[in-house]
Amino acid sequence: MANAQLTTEPELLRSRCGCSGLDDVLGGGLPSGHVYLLEGEPGSGKTTLALQFMAEGLRNGEKVLFVTLSESRADLLSVGRSHRLNLEGIRILELRPDEEDLKPEGQYTVFHPAEVELNDRVQMIMKEVNELRPDRLVIDGLSEVRMLSKDPLRYRRQILSLKEYAPASCTVLLLDDRTSRQVDLELHSIVHGVIALSKIAVEYGKTRRRVEVTKLRGCAFREGYHDYLIRMGGVVVYPRLIASEYEEIPANRGRVGSGIAELDSLVGGGLDRGTSTLLLGPAGCGKTTIAIRWAVSAAERGETASIFLFEETIATLVQRASGLGMNLQQHIQSGSIKITHLDPAEMSPGEFVELVRKAVEQEDTRTVVIDSLNGFLQAMPGEQFLALHLHELLTYLNHRGVVTLMILAQMGMIGAIQTPADISYLADNIMVLRYFEAQGEVRQAISMIKKRSGAHEHTIRELKLGPERIYVGEPLRDFHGVLSGIPALVGQGTNGHGNGHGPRLDN
Numbered sequence: 253m254a255n256a257q258l259t260t261e262p263e264l265l266r267s268r269c270g271c272s273g274l275d276d277v278l279g280g281g282l283p284s285g286h287v288y289l290l291e292g293e294p295g296s297g298k299t300t301l302a303l304q305f306m307a308e309g310l311r312n313g314e315k316v317l318f319v320t321l322s323e324s325r326a327d328l329l330s331v332g333r334s335h336r337l338n339l340e341g342i343r344i345l346e347l348r349p350d351e352e353d354l355k356p357e358g359q360y361t362v363f364h365p366a367e368v369e370l371n372d373r374v375q376m377i378m379k380e381v382n383e384l385r386p387d388r389l390v391i392d393g394l395s396e397v398r399m400l401s402k403d404p405l406r407y408r409r410q411i412l413s414l415k416e417y418a419p420a421s422c423t424v425l426l427l428d429d430r431t432s433r434q435v436d437l438e439l440h441s442i443v444h445g446v447i448a449l450s451k452i453a454v455e456y457g458k459t460r461r462r463v464e465v466t467k468l469r470g471c472a473f474r475e476g477y478h479d480y481l482i483r484m485g486g487v488v489v490y491p492r493l494i495a496s497e498y499e500e501i502p503a504n505r506g507r508v509g510s511g512i513a514e515l516d517s518l519v520g521g522g523l524d525r526g527t528s529t530l531l532l533g534p535a536g537c538g539k540t541t542i543a544i545r546w547a548v549s550a551a552e553r554g555e556t557a558s559i560f561l562f563e564e565t566i567a568t569l570v571q572r573a574s575g576l577g578m579n580l581q582q583h584i585q586s587g588s589i590k591i592t593h594l595d596p597a598e599m600s601p602g603e604f605v606e607l608v609r610k611a612v613e614q615e616d617t618r619t620v621v622i623d624s625l626n627g628f629l630q631a632m633p634g635e636q637f638l639a640l641h642l643h644e645l646l647t648y649l650n651h652r653g654v655v656t657l658m659i660l661a662q663m664g665m666i667g668a669i670q671t672p673a674d675i676s677y678l679a680d681n682i683m684v685l686r687y688f689e690a691q692g693e694v695r696q697a698i699s700m701i702k703k704r705s706g707a708h709e710h711t712i713r714e715l716k717l718g719p720e721r722i723y724v725g726e727p728l729r730d731f732h733g734v735l736s737g738i739p740a741l742v743g744q745g746t747n748g749h750g751n752g753h754g755p756r757l758d759n
Contacts, residue, residue, distance in 0.1 A: 264471070267388065267423040270308030270337075271301065273489030274447075277465055277474045282445065286469075287415045287424040289439060292449030296461065297482045298427045299323065299331060301449075302390045304486045305425055307337040314387035319345045319377055321393030335486045345380050347373045373397075374410055378417050385419055394428040394439075408438055415442065444469050449480075457597030463489055479602025490602030493609065495647035501526075508619075508655055511549040514724035515542070519700050520708035523681065525618075527705055528646045528656040530676060533685030535661050537696050538717055540564065541576060542683070543621045543657040545722060548578045550619040550655070551588035557619035558611040559591045560604070562627020566591050577720045590615065596630035601641050604628065608645065612652050620649060624659040625675070642678050650680075680704040685715065688734045697734050698724065 266281035275281045282288055292298050302318070309316040320328060325344045332339040381389065391414070398407050411426070418424050426443065440446050445468040452460040462477040480489040507522030516522050523529055523546065531539040547557035561569065569591070573580045583589040592607060611617040622628065629638055649656045658679065676682055682702035687694050696715040700708045711727035712734050731739040 267305075268308050269301070270304030270306075270311075271487050271489055273478070273480070273491055274301075274463065274487070276491045277463070277478055277489060278468065279471055279473050282423055282425075283468075283471060284423050285421050286444035287418065287426065287442070288445045288447065289426050289428060289443045290447045290449070291428040291430055293430050293451060296449035296451055297480070297487045298429065298449060299328070299392060300335060300482060301487045302392060302425055302427055303328065303332050303335070303337055303339065306342055306388065306390060307332070307339055309388040310338065310341050315343070315384055316341075316388040317343045317345065317380060317384050317386040317390070319347065319380070319389070319391045321347045321373070321391070321396040323392060335484060337486065343380075343384055343386070345377070347376060374413065377414065381418060381422075386422055389418060389422050389424045390427065391424070392427040394426055404438065408442065411439060411442055440467060443467075460600055462602075479600040481600070481603065490600070490606045492602065493605050493644045493648055495644045495651060498648055498651050500651040501653045505653060508546070508553075509549060510542070510545045511552065512545065512722060512724055514713065514726075515545070515698075515722075518698065518709045518711070518713055518724065519681070519683070520703055520706050523655050523657075524705040525655055526650045526653045527680035528650065528658060528678070529681040529683060530679035531657065531659050531683045531685065532662055532676075534663075534687060537685040537687060538698070538715055538722075539659045539661070539685055540569070540623050541573075541717055541722060542685070542698070543623065543659055544569070544573055544578060544580070546655065546657055547589055547619050547621050548573075548580070548583065551583040551586075555588070555618040556616055557583075557589050557621070558608070558615070558617040559589065559621040559623065560608070561591060561593045561623050562596055562630075563624060566593050575720070576718055576722055590617070594627065596627045601628070601637075605641070605645055609648070612649065612654060617654065619655045620657070622656070622658045624661055626661050639675055639678060642675055646678055676702075684735065686735050688731075688736075688739050690731075690739065697728065699735070 264280075265284040266275075266278075267284045268275050268281040269278070290298050290301065306316045306318055318328065325346055328344060329339060377391070394411075397410060415424070428439070446466045448464045448466055450462055450464070452462065454460060461480050461482070463480050464477050465473050465475070474491055474494070476492055478489055478492050480487055482488075505525040507524050509516045509522040510519075531543060533539050544559070547559055550557040559569075570580045570584070580589060580591075584591060590611065594604065594607075608620060611620070625638075625642075646656060660675070679702070681700070681704065684699050684701050686697045686699075688697055689695070696717070697712050698715040699712040700710075709727075711729075712731075713727055714723075714725035716723040716725070728734055728739075730742060732742045733739045
């Protein structure tokens with residue numbers, strides 16, 4: 253990752269995991285020649301990640317050994333094929349009970365299984381390791397070893413014997429499915445590092461998955477939780493964004509306009525690069541339209557803009573923009589505007605942040621539109637973390653000199669309006685849109701109420717959408733209470749008469 257503070261020591265040899273995101277979290281991979289624990293409940297992706305670890309070793313010409321105490325060789329290879337992993341040359345040792353163990357004469361009546369089966373299996377592992385001398389070793393099924401052991405002491409000693417017998421250059425990965433009701437912290441003290449995979453059940457939508465490195469001796473790593481997915485190709489980890497790891501791009505900030513003179517005048521001549529703007533207002537008042545206008549303006553300047561939609565479909569947005577004089581389809585075909593439709597029920601916060609980061613770093617996006625934060629809020633496992641996620645994302649975008657426009661739909665139409673999340677303090681600029689009543693009509697108003705980077709108008713202007721244009725009128729100076737939704741006439745109207753019939757708002 254560019255400009256990252258986590259650097260790999262040149263003298264420390266690393267074994268990459270075959271998952272770039274996890275390698276980034278680990279600071280470059282697992283330090284070679286040590287024993288690591290990969291734990292997680294069934295279905296969390298342990299075996300898939302272990303096979304990626306094996307495939308990476310084979311790609312580097314290393315000798316690898318996969319010891320399985322639960323899955324069959326055919327099952328493992330099937331998983332590898334489903335993820336298109338090249339496992340040609342892998343050595344697999346099956347230590348599962350065979351048919352003879354299921355017959356009555358094969359059952360132990362005098363000896364405990366730990367005194368026969370456990371010793372036999374450990375000896376077979378040691379024999380295979382001694383013959384192959386692998387560079388990478390995976391033992392899948394610590395729960396089997398735990399159940400065969402009489403007590404925790406014997407279990408601990410067996411793991412210690414495996415650890416001591418492994419070649420000094422061998423990187424060992426132990427897989428535990430957490431089927432034991434008690435957390436085995438003693439095993440954590442034996443190994444060099446611990447990687448924990450977990451699943452978060454949600455009431456609706458896809459299960460959220462996250463990974464945490466809880467221990468890695470003598471190495472810097474990214475602490476905390478990181479989202480991950482299991483998809484074609486294996487486990488994909490999205491490292492948590494840390495904005496401080498990215499240096500601020502200097503100079504060439506400047507201001508960018510919307511292409512509407514009155515709107516640019518309202519915001520103080522345009523929006524400054526490297527700032528974020530929050531558009532607040534009830535549904536349908538023009539928030540998305542104003543944000544898209546800045547994206548189209550960026551495309552007309554020859555820059556790239558990225559729009560992330562959580563609610564509206566792409567086809568509806570293109571059609572609606574066309575009716576307001578903005579040819580989105582032309583810019584989409586030229587690649588100047590890239591629109592991504594996201595499903596909040598299927599999208600994790602880490603995946604969304606990664607999409608934004610790739611748009612900025614790989615596609616040189618200069619304007620980002622998030623429509624809306626309500627959808628992003630639904631993608632969060634807990635709304636109390638929305639501010640923290642947004643703080644890192646906005647700081648990163650500001651460091652990269654990106655113009656960011658975020659839309660937040662408020663609850664209510666006229667009068668008392670509530671905001672689902674208070675994140676106004678995170679935005680550099682705040683633009684408020686409101687409905688108001690005048691002469692028996694519902695009209696729209698727009699105002700800039702905050703701008704950290706410079707001066708702006710403190711007026712309230714009328715906003716009209718269509719036909720074929722976006723119209724921003726003169727300041728509504730004869731009204732009081734426009735933002736409340738029910739304004740009162742305080743001066744002489746534009747018709748020049750104070751006869752109580754109200755002002756005439758002409759185009």
